[in-house]
Amino acid sequence: MKRIYLDYAATSPTKKSVLEAMIPYFTQDFGNPSSIYESARKSKIAVDEARKKVAKSIGADTGEIYFTSGGTESDNWAIKGIAEAYQQKGKHIITSQIEHHAVLNTCEYLEKKGYKVTYLPVDSYGQVNLDELKNAIQSDTILISIMTANNEIGTLQKVNEIGQIARENNVFFHTDAVQAIGQIPIDVKKMSIDLLTLSGHKIYGPKGMGILFIRKGIRLGSLIHGGAQEKRRRAGTENVPGIVGIGEATALSSLNLEKEAKRLTGLRDKLIKGVLDSIPYTKLNGHPIERLPNNANFSFQFIEGESLLIMLDMKGFSASSGSACTSGSLDPSHVLLGIGLPHEMAHGSLRVTLGEQSTEEDIEHLLEVLPDIVSRLREMSPLYEDFMKQK
Amino acid sequence: MYSEKVMDHFSNPRNMGEINDADGVGTVGNIKCGDIMRIYLKVEDNIIQEVKFKTFGCGAAIATSSMATELVKGKTIQQALEVTNKAVLEALDGLPKVKVHCSLLAEEALRAALWDYAQKHGIKIDGLKQPKTDIGEHDHGDDDEDIY
Numbered sequence: 001m002k003r004i005y006l007d008y009a010a011t012s013p014t015k016k017s018v019l020e021a022m023i024p025y026f027t028q029d030f031g032n033p034s035s036i037y038e039s040a041r042k043s044k045i046a047v048d049e050a051r052k053k054v055a056k057s058i059g060a061d062t063g064e065i066y067f068t069s070g071g072t073e074s075d076n077w078a079i080k081g082i083a084e085a086y087q088q089k090g091k092h093i094i095t096s097q098i099e100h101h102a103v104l105n106t107c108e109y110l111e112k113k114g115y116k117v118t119y120l121p122v123d124s125y126g127q128v129n130l131d132e133l134k135n136a137i138q139s140d141t142i143l144i145s146i147m148t149a150n151n152e153i154g155t156l157q158k159v160n161e162i163g164q165i166a167r168e169n170n171v172f173f174h175t176d177a178v179q180a181i182g183q184i185p186i187d188v189k190k191m192s193i194d195l196l197t198l199s200g201h202k203i204y205g206p207k208g209m210g211i212l213f214i215r216k217g218i219r220l221g222s223l224i225h226g227g228a229q230e231k232r233r234r235a236g237t238e239n240v241p242g243i244v245g246i247g248e249a250t251a252l253s254s255l256n257l258e259k260e261a262k263r264l265t266g267l268r269d270k271l272i273k274g275v276l277d278s279i280p281y282t283k284l285n286g287h288p289i290e291r292l293p294n295n296a297n298f299s300f301q302f303i304e305g306e307s308l309l310i311m312l313d314m315k316g317f318s319a320s321s322g323s324a325c326t327s328g329s330l331d332p333s334h335v336l337l338g339i340g341l342p343h344e345m346a347h348g349s350l351r352v353t354l355g356e357q358s359t360e361e362d363i364e365h366l367l368e369v370l371p372d373i374v375s376r377l378r379e380m381s382p383l384y385e386d387f388m389k390q391k
Numbered sequence: 392m393y394s395e396k397v398m399d400h401f402s403n404p405r406n407m408g409e410i411n412d413a414d415g416v417g418t419v420g421n422i423k424c425g426d427i428m429r430i431y432l433k434v435e436d437n438i439i440q441e442v443k444f445k446t447f448g449c450g451a452a453i454a455t456s457s458m459a460t461e462l463v464k465g466k467t468i469q470q471a472l473e474v475t476n477k478a479v480l481e482a483l484d485g486l487p488k489v490k491v492h493c494s495l496l497a498e499e500a501l502r503a504a505l506w507d508y509a510q511k512h513g514i515k516i517d518g519l520k521q522p523k524t525d526i527g528e529h530d531h532g533d534d535d536e537d538i539y
Binding site: 302303304306307310311314323324331332342343344347379380381382383384385 | 393398401402404407409418422423424425426427428429445446447448449450452453
């Protein structure tokens, strides 16, 4: 059976050209960039080159790019770093209720350390209200951390406006752009971004690699102490192959951005229309237009997401859901609850995220099998039975 | 993560459906947790002649409903009462720890259906107490430690 991968927001396969660029730095030019001899010089140059590529693709200066172990570390570093370095100015942070757990749990940690955090609600599409954001800013606010695009429902935030509001109020602005990079153009200067998180493995790069952009002039305490790497701000011998990989992946992701985004938007909209037309009692989660080109998220009333995923898996599809059973906790996804879905609808969600290898045929195939799976599960559902009887 | 038996009962659920003139119907679960289970019984001469289920829930919830109904089909009421969540678990070759509560749900649904049968027919079944219909506060088996 042909497997169809529809979970690119979870992770993506490393591109062959990316892997090939990485390989020499494992076996051949393996020297420690801090050393003095030839192979070390080569790896040092490779790290510098990768940094340039990343900087170029987000409109940053080379000196503003720091390599980390992934999006989670970058989020932790940005938030804890600002909190620590600027606590004299204040101890108030603003974020949203639908952030990734790397942001939310970091904020909760800081609350236990005596910081105040405002978790802004979002509207039914998942967008933060700009007036509410303005009203939340206090004299002791030091940081606004709001994601560029949501990982579950794909909704884009008004990052440009948020950046401006932050700057006008002399508050730092951090954004987790892990899902957005490679899908929408990002320019940290134009968007008034002070700190930005990226991850390698969502853009066909290696896992275990992340980036934090730190605007020049921002003081940021270290998360990891040790050697002099990354200008003493992030210690530890550089993961040279990983750095080369994320550099290559980031460069490639901005190269084809417009064309690929257009292609994926077409596939996405075909899927959304197909699903809403063929399956009753179904809702599209997230914003209908202001969403990532590759993201579709649905809630099917009366059924539960994990059973749906297993049935899709048996038909060869890999996708994801925000049900409690798949979130690994008692509650369904905080994002789906955050946009106001009742528990039942949140449990019955399906996230389909497209990527490079997604084709029109994949969407057509999914549209062939999905209605049957949903109606089979509804036949099993006591909620559907009650609903039909009431009707 | 699921055993072959669980996958089998999930993909080919036994006794799925409803009984229009059921002698007893029991619905348990909690929408917040994302699982609701309903069991229908047809009882004649103290024997469960027919049993059907409907379940809103994950793979484990559907598989345990299927297995629980298999285990009580054709059994006397007393025998059915002996079908505990442990028995369902064993018959399915186990469940992942976080899914064990699903087997509890099946036991509760069965008992709720038997209770309903007893109520409707003015019978007292020894050893059967009024079941909780909402077992939302059940233990999902998570080891939630404060990591801060």
